Amino acid sequence: MVSDFRKKKLLHLFNQFFDTNSSGSIEKKDFELAAQTISKLRGWKEGDAKYKETLDSLLRIWDGLQSAADSNKDGEVTADEWVSMWEAYAKNPSSAHDWQNQYCKFTFNLEDATGDGSIDSEEFSSVYASFGLNKDDAVLAFQKLAKGKSSITWPEFQELWKEYFVTEDPNAPGNFIFGKSSF
Template sequence: MVSDFRKKKLQHVFTTFFDTNKSGNIDKKDFELAIDNIAKLRKFTSGDAKYNEVKTTLLKIWDGLQSRADADKDGEVSFDEWVSMWDDYAKNPTAALDWQKDYCKFIFQLEDASNDGSIDSEEFSSVYASFGLNKSDAVAAFQKMSKGKSSVSFAEFQELWKEYFTSEDASAPGNFIFGKTSF
């Protein structure tokens, strides 16, 4: 059974980053809106190489998510289906599904605007502000996530990612990887 604390974290990711059209479920339309939002953030234009890369990656993530989490095969992922899938992940995070690994890598690369292999506070907070979160809260979340360091590498981010989806400790640094400081 998933605790209320973990459900709140899962709700944050579900609502803020996946259910972009606010329908209450995740579907392919949400991913199409996310592609547009990311293109706007990074100033990609439809058809250029970076736009196509984002589109291909996000649609691959959607296919993986839908095939794993859409238990009733209705073309949408409900919040209950989402929680169930991440609960399975929490039981064995070393056996992450390919789409989960792809999503982790995608988020890191999205945040690493300078493409230097690490994310800093400005890169991190700019992404979360583009998703409607308060930028100063995202800066504070970065400080907690990074444990006061100026940057976070991909290897560190992967560990923080696992912690986000598995930890019951409200002060665990991984709880802050999605730009929020409290649940």
């Protein structure tokens, strides 16, 4: 059974980034809205190649998420289905679904706005501010996440990602990977 601490983290991710239309469940429309938010952040228009690439990536992630988590096959992923799926992941993170690995890479690439292979505080906090989080809190989250370094590389990000979903330690750096400095 998932602990209250981990459930709080999982619901932060569910509510802040996936249930973008605040319907109480995740559905395909949420991923379309996320593509619009991301494209606005980057200055891409709906017909731009980057917009299409982002939308296509997000819809592949949605297809994988729906397949993995939508246990009653109603076209929506509820908070309970979401938590249950991530609880299964936490038991064996090395056997992640393809969509989970795609989502990890998508998130890293989104945050690495310069494309230099690492994420700095400004890149990180700008993304989370665009999703409605407090930018100063996201800067603080980055400081905790990066453990005093000025940037995070892809290999470091992957380890921090896993840590977010499995750790029970409230001070573990991975807890801050989604822009929130405390739970």
